[in-house]
Amino acid sequence: MVSAHVDTFAARNLPPREQWPEFLFDGPQLCFPEQLNCATELLDRWVERGLGDRPCVQGGGVRWTYADLQAQANRIARVLVDDLGLVPGNRVLLRGANSPMLAACWFAVVKAGGIAVGSMPLLRAKELTQIATKAEVTHALCDARLAEELALARPACPTLTKLLHFNTNEPGELDARAAAKPASFENVKTSKDDTCIIAFTSGTTGQPKGTMHFHRDVMAACATWPRHVLRPTHDDVFIGSPPLAFTFGLGGLLLFPLSVGASTVLLEKASPDVLPAAIAQYRATILFTAPTSYRAMAGLLAGHDLSSLKKCVSAGEALPAPTRALWKQASGIEMIDGIGSTELLHIFISHDEAHAKPGATGTAVPGYVACVLDDEGRELPRGKVGHLAVKGPTGCRYLADERQRNYVQNGWNLTGDAYLIDADGYFVYQARTDDMIVSGGYNIAGPEVESALLLHPKVAECGVIGVADAERGQIVKAFVVPKPGHEPDEALARELQEFVKKTIAPYKYPRAVEFRSSLPRTETGKLQRFKLRQAP
Template identity: 55%
Template sequence: MLTPSAHDDTFCRDHLPPVADWPDLILDPDGPRHPDRLNCASALLDAAVAAHGRARPCLHSDSETWTYGDLLDRANQIAHVLTDDYGLVPGNRVLLRAPNTAWLVACWFGVVKAGGVVVTTMPLLRAPELAKLVELTRPALALCDHRLLDELAAADPELPICAFGGPDADDLIRRAATKPVDHTDVQTATDDVVLLAPTSGTTGIPKATMHFHRDVLAIADTFSARVLRPHRDDVFAGTPPVAFTFGLGGLVIFPLAVGASVVLLEKPEPEALVAAIEKFSVTVLFTAPTAYKALLKRDDPDRLRSLRRCVSAGEHLPLDVFERFRERTGLAIINGIGGTEMLHVFIAAADDDIHPGSTGKVVPGFRAEIQDEDGHPVPDGTPGVLAVRGPTGCRYLADDRQREFVRNGWNLTGDTYTRDADGYFWYHARNDDMIVSAGYNIGAPEVEAVLDQHPDVVESAVIGIPDEDRGMIVHAAVVLRPGVPGDVEKIRELQDFVKKTAAPYKYPRSIEFVDGLPRNPSGKLLRFRLRERWAAR
């Protein structure tokens, strides 16, 4: 039963899936109990200042360090801008668009303190993709880094946008500087929606996962507190955008929950990441297997000597990468599986609990089992569908696909796993058409939809193929117009076309030209035939 909402704008409550379609939620018997009225910004940021002091370092960048007091003041000032200047009311959605910077974190907390609902977007998204998210989530306002305005403005010319970091007189940072540093945070309900986190489906139509204030604290109380086990002297860093729930947890929620600090990187290329680890003596690293592979290609492992914790998620961590990284650095990577629908990691292991090659065990507070196609549990050692329950779970915003992810109270992750007799989970493959490349989820149909817009393309089919560095890469089989040459120049042209129309990480790194695509008698595209043909090469 939901508690009474504090939202004046009831959009999120109105568009929750029917309760009958929710997953079963499990309250951790060993976890804290949260009150009915809970603002997770207050519970994280204000509580950290009270516990650790205003002067404690919080957010580092190459140019400056913000203390916890700095972040609190600026978040409070932004909350005043939202309510005083833009008339934000509790429950309004606010879209955020920026690279990983201190001001993005301040915006996140400012929105939440004002009772708003954060809509996270990745900086790489293009106007057509942003337009879909704006239509789905209906934000009242967007806060956008001044360097990223063009695509957002093109996505919806009617959406009010407040830029920050630029020269304009009405820049958010200038507005905030005129506001009080004290703020009375809206006392939202523990089960008011605080976050709409988009995830791409296999249709290319975005889904927004809806998470409550209590969910934000739940991931700190489970994976972070029970597996990662950070402390106040840790320094966090990583490559995932804060717009990813993996990045939000690892670079905002987990460090603030214990009073630690975090290094924010706008462009986390390998050299920048290594330099930051060395400069700030980073102890906790969050990134995907792709980055660990990149670090293994370097000849400077001594620059990583400050690390004590390395977390990998976003895609399966190959055993070879785990073993070579441990040989080079002495560090055993904490492998994990999470998901936007679950908010963060729910299977992982650390230290002596690690079984190399496995994803790990169920994080305390969650339950997981392997099921057959009918939803029945299968014996240990038998491959099947990974199903999860816990204190968080899937709630899609106004989306019939809720019933595809939730079955009989279980969240279905879309992965094929086996569990062994010791309770360890072993990954086999994705069981849908999602391509996980370097930690990014890429729906095959959305890349096809972009390719098919090119005037020389008759039709296309996209699959994921194995790649040593990225895990998987996007491969496209393309049928061209008669007479159009399928050569190297055309491959580059199509790749550039996708990069300009969609987020660049979605472009097909491999393209082949074919005379036709495999389809069944009803015309349905048979991508598995393409996978079979590729595997037979």
Template identity: 50%
Template sequence: MKHYDDNFAHDNLPPLDLQPNYITGNSDFEFAENLNCVEYLLDRHIKEGNGNAIAMQTFDSTWTYNDLYEKANQIANVLVDDLSFVSGNRVLIRSANNLMYVACWFGILKAGGIAVATMPLLREKELTVIADNAKISHAFCDYRLEDELLAVKSSYLKHIVSFDGTEKNPKKLETLIVNKPTTFKNYPAKSDSVAIIGFTSGTTGKPKMTAHYHKDMLAICEAFPKYSLQPNAKDVFIGSPPLGFTFGLGGLVLFPFYYGASSFLMEKPSADDMLKAIQDYKITICFTAPTAWRILTTKVADYNIASLRKCVSAGETLPEKVWDDWYNATGLKIIDGIGATELLHIFISSNEDTMRKGATGLPIRGYEAKIVDAQGNNAPVGEEGRLAVRGITGCKYLANEERQQKYVENGWNITGDVFRKDEDGYYWFVARGDDMIISSGYNISAIEVENVLLMHDAVEECAVTGIPDEDRGMLVCAHIVLKDKSKASDSFTKEIQDWFKASAAPYKYPRKVCYLDALPKTETGKIQRFKLKNTAQA
């Protein structure tokens, strides 16, 4: 079936025999064959008479659903009328989280385009790789970030249209939409037409482009939020993840709009600004990463967050100490979860009734999981192994069959994480596959060592990596940020090591300790362990 005039995405999907098996048969996850997801996420609210309801807010602006609807329609008209756009073209968005970003995202899908959202911190080299590999023809870019994009030398990128995310200085896009109609006939997409392409990790060499369908945008809204959040139209969502990260797209756009709720967006979500927004705008649901929950805990006493009812953590595993400290400070339980760009959003998590502290949780509605060994056999209960998942969404790498064959085995998505499953069916995170440290024959989880170190009163943050060692194979190396950085010394290292050996299995103790002013992190809050490994070995 030809879905678009420019059928690049569909022509490069992996063949069906290399795709995972999908769970079917539940009417909650079944959608009409003719489906443009924008019609349910946005247009429906206008048709049902709720256009004046608030859709999005910032500290400076408020847009109703009707405001967003009209702006998205105007942007779709610009694409079709002024920019030589044809259906199926890939359109890149480069911006921090703001209202115009969301309008562009909806406008692209309305016109029959495929949205390629990117992280604001990407630079010219990375953007070039994205443009070349996804054959990006158009880009909408906040003018404050356009220098790096304008430097991209790609034969595919023909149209770069700037806008102002602050809404104060009209740029090319604002000028183009002034006289455009506020109505638009949405492109007649199919439920299995590609809606977005997500890039899973940077972008050197051949990147991993994951495709997701229009039906996937809606299906995940019936999964995690219904299982863990029970959202309604009165909810107000907030979060720190960039919209270029599917964790952020789901938590700040798809979920709130699916349920007719609203979203509060911040370009630079500091802890104080997040807490002020929760207090002043009566936020009810918050998405952020474990590192941010830790910082929020230290400041929460200065704000009234009584409106907050659900707290979600993903991106990295949630240390028990962070969970305990937040709960002791607020009485709120953080919902941990694991997701992947390949599966679009969270697939193992918990809710108020099923939560077990320290565990990632249970497979949510729409998904199932198991632990397998290196040969793909089911691992015994309690034994560590590779996490395998399948469900309503799954990995569809574009133009990368070699990587597709590694990620999908026997119909299951192999996420690259090491987990164990207990006798009650709960899944416990052990490590990323490449974060297991094998030292003198012992398998040591970097995450487990970190959880112990975080219990020390002097430790602010830490990350653990393995470094090569001639005698032991690998050594456990702890990269520590101290609350009082003046304490860093050889004698203090000995104190921490002795404390660790008295608190946990001695063979796991960090034989090398490096003190840092801050841990290197991505914009999504993930610790960049490869940088730490390079530093430790230098």
């Protein structure tokens, strides 16, 4: 099948074939037709089958059926093509909190043959500029309430020439334009190997990496972990906290429920103090959130009717055994744990409720194979700590990035996690093997926080690491050498914390600040973060 992309940017910026991982397509559920548009499979096919009146997505006072979501996505697709001149292969930045409207925008982009580029609502102009320039984003659909940072970024984004806002009644913006369009649209006949998502993840340098996923990758993710581990039905109601800009959220709160004809609840705010009441209100049956959130919610369940809740999925960071026990004691539900990555789209090692083992992530999801390798790429025996390596129907393809050579070696995806396999064959998480900090379910690159701190006029040197934290898994800790004449006190620590919050996404700020007179460095001047980690 020849690509449907008129704009060939994605194809031209894929890694060389010899740098791709080995892909496995074992079983009929992973054999896809040459012509494939995942929006057709996930949304339109239910309407075609006469099931358009089934509940599909709700939240923020909106309750849409499958037919309703299809109609809205079709109208937005017409706006993109007719009014904004989108051609297949163009990249469209999506910016907004979780909501039915954001879901409709995602489907509109994919229907039109575009490439959806999600962005976290908390990102600042600097980070948005990195994403938009790296992906050469041409169009953007942005919640009007989040317009400011994108407006600040636009002057540095020469390819971003078309922008509309939603959640506003202003004439000429997306809501008004879409309302005037017919509710029909003929989906672009994309190839299964056409890119439909560029999902960004932060590298250890703080320079974002764009992970490129095809239409078949989306459908493969729906055919593996949900089918074999989660096992949802069309009567399930999904709910949770991860943003749709995270592939954890995109899969868990949109792709997976629609793949089985179920419904989903998309909440703009889904913090631990909000979720218990929302679960009761919407009679949710499947919950997706991070271990930090489960720990915080455990003490907030009293007075809420959670009798509808059947399955709880934990991912985004390692699940501590005490958190698993605390949640089971509070809710009566055994958590489903799993590890995935943006590079592989979703979860590839997991377990179901019946096979949960405290402290262990699980076993390879059917469709994937995994092992633990030493530094030379040799498979290690059980009980030995090494590099987690994975193969399956999805895998890493970075957008024009030399770091592809690091992530993919000898056909394996190397996730950057240190694991061992225990005597029962379960994969047990040990640590990250790079400088990534995983805090409260967010991936934070230490060097990026260092760069932000170094912009402050009172900072001479700094080093940033992750330190263990009972509630958040890890927190960001900054070691700072102030410039002469500035007192290293609590007031300066607070000033630096607020400065970082305003410079990059607020969740990346250092929750702990320690002042030093010097930092450990090599003879060539390279910061020795491992010595900071060893500090008492």
